[in-house]
Amino acid sequence: MSSANGLVFNARKHISRVFVYAVLGLFAAYFLLPLFVMLVNSFKDLSEIRGGNLLMPPKSPTAEPWIKAWGEACTGLNCDGVKGYFINSMVITLPAVFLASAIGAINGYILSKWQFKGSEAFFALMLLGCFIPFQAILLPMAQTLGFLGLANSVPGLILVHTVYGIPFTTLFYRNYYVGIPTELISAAKLDGASFFQTFFKIILPLSTPIIIVTVIWEFTNIWNDFLFGVIYSGPTSQPITVALNNLVNTSTGVKEYNVDMAAAMIAGLPTILVYIISGKYFLRGLVAGAVKG
Known part of the structure; x- marks a missing residue:
């Protein structure tokens, strides 16, 4: 009887732990979603952003947006990037x-x-x-x-x-x-x-x-x-x-x-x-x- 109770207790403990980690994982994913969106879209060209899903990874990754942001983008009248x-x-x-x-x-x-x-x-x-x-x-x-x-x-x-x-x-x-x-x-x-x-x-x-x-x-x-x-x-x-x-x-x-x-x-x-x-x-x-x- 005590062995059965122990198994039930361990099962409940395992389920509770899985539930807690699942909830934490959902919150973490929700929190990191904006970062993910910025990261994947920073490697897309403009036509792909306009015609596709923001959550999808780039079909043809390019570093051109990063290069332009660093040294060519306009911040007001200055176009030397950031x-x-x-x-x-x-x-x-x-x-x-x-x-x-x-x-x-x-x-x-x-x-x-x-x-x-x-x-x-x-x-x-x-x-x-x-x-x-x-x-x-x-x-x-x-x-x-x-x-x-x-x-x-x-x-x-x-x-x-x-x-x-x-x-x-x-x-x-x-x-x-x-x-x-x-x-x-x-x-x-x-x-x-x-x-x-x-x-x-x-x-x-x-x-x-x-x-x-x-x-x-x-x-x-x-x-x-x-x-x-x-x-x-x-x-x-x-x-x-x-x-x-x-x-x-x-x-x-x-x-x-x-x-x-x-x-x-x-x-x-x-x-x-x-x-x-x-x-x-x-x-x-x-x-x-x-x-x-």
């Missing part, structure tokens, strides 16, 4: 990610292990920066960039993204560092280690999971940003998100949907690659930071 804007996004994103992550790490270290009078209030005010809408700072930031002589420039966009990213990176690092034993810091102080010696030789080597989380978070947010890019950039400093918007809204006679989709794929490739390469480390670091503090 390559220059892609480079702009890289030049903006990489320094901003580094600066925001580095400053956030120092802030988190101070607020968790070198607390001072009023540090909790300071941390609360900094967290407020995470919830301030972008629109609330547009005018003050524009005035600041104008005062510094950084308006409509790549360095100006780097500054904007760095400043706006610091509250988030500080939150991530502070919550992670709270879980590191304070005895390590005390022992380092007894050995005569300075503030930065303790940070670089003890804290930083233990920070790999949260560094990965922070870098992925910042890279994705900065690379995908449109609002700051369209407001604070000039004709030569626009990021690829602005160029993509201009490309889609530029009409030169025939609407080339395959080129638009190829450009969208080019714009999305860096973030896709970051998640493919570092996705599992992102989840590990996110969980590690979430259960500390």
Whole structure:
């Protein structure tokens, strides 16, 4: 009797597992469908897109839409493709990610292990920066960039993204560092280690999971940003998100949907690659930071 009950229980467990995976698979397919549509149609010629099913793979795959999107497509009056804007996004994103992550790490270290009078209030005010809408700072930031002589420039966009990213990176690092034993810091102080010696030789080597989380978070947010890019950039400093918007809204006679989709794929490739390469480390670091503090 117990053996029969065990078989029934295992069968139900197996059915439940199959059902759960089937539902998850359907949701994943639904979520990935737009990406699939863009990918397959970016390798079709325009006549095939107009005369066929968007969900069907290309009959005669061609890389011409990608070539045109990269170096020939018109974004407004400029017909040099998206390559220059892609480079702009890289030049903006990489320094901003580094600066925001580095400053956030120092802030988190101070607020968790070198607390001072009023540090909790300071941390609360900094967290407020995470919830301030972008629109609330547009005018003050524009005035600041104008005062510094950084308006409509790549360095100006780097500054904007760095400043706006610091509250988030500080939150991530502070919550992670709270879980590191304070005895390590005390022992380092007894050995005569300075503030930065303790940070670089003890804290930083233990920070790999949260560094990965922070870098992925910042890279994705900065690379995908449109609002700051369209407001604070000039004709030569626009990021690829602005160029993509201009490309889609530029009409030169025939609407080339395959080129638009190829450009969208080019714009999305860096973030896709970051998640493919570092996705599992992102989840590990996110969980590690979430259960500390």
